[in-house]
Amino acid sequence: MNNHYDDDTWTALDVDEPSWSDHLPDSPAALTSPRHTGRTPAEVDAYDGEALNWGDFLTQDLSQVNWTAGRLMEHGQQVALVGAGKVGKSLFTLEWAACMASGRAFLDDEPRDPIRVLYVDMENGRRDIQRRIHALGFRSTDLGNLAYLSFPPIGPLDTRQGAAAFAARVLHHNPQVVVLDTISRFIQGKENDSDTWLDLYRHTHRGLKAREIGCIRLDHFGKDTERGSRGSSAKTQDIDHVWELTSSGGDKFRLSRTHTRTGMGEGEINLLRAGRPGERGTTRHEVTFEDPEKAKWLVASGLADKLDEIGVPPHFGRDRAKAEAQKHGITSSNEVWAEALKIRKQRS
Template identity: 35%
Template sequence: MCARWAPDPTTWLIPDVIAEGRSYALAGGAKAGKSLLMLDLLIRHRVRALYLDNEQTEDDLRTRVRAMGAGPDDLADLAYLLYPNLAPLDTAAGGQQLFALVDEYEPDLVVLDTVSRFVSGDENEAATYQAFYRHSLIHLKRAGVAVLRLDHLGKDVTKGQRGSSAKNDDVDCVWVLVEKKPGEAYTLRCERQRSGDHPHHIEIARHRHPLRHELTAEDGLQIDTYDPVLVVVADLDQLEVPTSWGRDKVRQAYAGKCRNEVLTEAIKRRRERGENTCPRPPGQVESPTPVPSPRDRSDITTGQTCPGQVGDRGIGVPQATCPPTSPPIGGDRSAGTGICTCSECQFPMTFESDITLGYHAGCAS
């Protein structure tokens, strides 16, 4: 008699959207908000993620993170690399470098934004994505690490992702983000999946103050709730309530209704944000020159440059106060994170380029 095999229940990193150990594609039109949606969901669901970004700017990220009201605790599990110095991932060298980062940061999910910028071959050729899978993705799949590839839709949106259809050969689920009302309402449509675990479509409402996305599955059940503390944080920011005020004084100035424990936590988060974060997003911008192995960053020099870095402002500029070692990408996940303070705005710095300058690049103007 043969024993009946029963699959393990699905473990979700983001309910109904991203499951543990699976491979995903998320396609959408230009400026539809794919990156914004995923950044919000990763932060609020505390997904241990390695986000590789070849699309956004430092200012984009700084603005988005602040709009979400995220503090140090919210960003602890996110390792974010802007313009990472990787060989193309459809080559053996790129695959080895990617897996070295995964080995270093031990994420549950790797995000590639946007996938076409991480390969050297023609995106219309099947061979490009076959090599991409062979050199990079198969290693992550064996390790049980989920992968999300952000992509653009083609000119004919009914045909899905731009480029070769081979892009879909190895993915477990293809999501398409459809904009229904610009900036407000979207549908996340499941184009194909290997299992029946994902809903066929998810309705998304984008809210402001703080920036967040509310997801509702096709059965009408809300699968993603917002944090009420972040709402109060955003309201207090808008009212410019001093972070030094106690709860009683804040309560007098704040007209919104909330429980005392929510207000207390909001006050705490605003103070922590002012003390421990900078108006820039988590992570560091990598140098355009070859970088050492992630396990040995001792030979990074102060001569590195990055996109948007400004020149020397001359002698006499106050020096930044820095610990012996600058914070790693995404923050230190085991011990406390050292903080370098900007000599201009006095906010802490987390980017290698800013630490080298002694002030935020944005403060140069």
């Protein structure tokens, strides 16, 4: 993946060029070669270098699906997570981002290599952020790859000035994924105006895509939830996937993919939000299945992974393992503990 930046800001992409017609020669005969446009040799080489080299390009193996944690998006993709207010979009996304940054397994996915994540938050106060991190059980040593900006002094991202300030921070933190929470806080144009989203793409998302930096932007439903996120339909034109997070009652939720550019991966996921208010390390999002045994195994497998992470020896019995786990804020039911210890014995 190319994460090398050779410019100070990607606003250079938006520099106003003369009209293409200004480069045309006076004589139509001169149009027989695109090089006959008054360009210098250096300019010709530069423009030639922008075009795909078909000989090299068509021999590259680009078939591999390179997922981020949770298999909700591939590296470099742009994703919208839409939901009603207070459904828990920020909590879900914070766990997702922290798992990407720490290399922990997310949902029913396998652990993956840690990646750099930049979370830009214009929605949540610092007390809420701290409470959620504690509830999710992450420690400072887990979050070295997660750069979190709380209300940074940047302007709207659908403007040149705001995008430049944003770009400077992206270039500084060098992430592979950026989170924007919540997208309505990052624009100055009206949500129902298609020009707002076209400007957002031109000033911000185009630079991210050109550098293969993934983006997760949180969004709200409109008045009619059946119609998806509020605002202009142009909002989803530059997005690879749109995920909708809805409540199924109580601590159960559904994650549904309503728009997709690739069709890869699951299109609907049932979730359980586990956790006990005030207890550190008990909050997490788990995939649920109609098969209760499979669901229990997945939860137990996740507990076994956590025991491995904190260095609990595989030969420890339940009481000793629980005592060590509680030091790190990790708890679960006796039934899950029994299954997790069984899994650890099978692994060893």
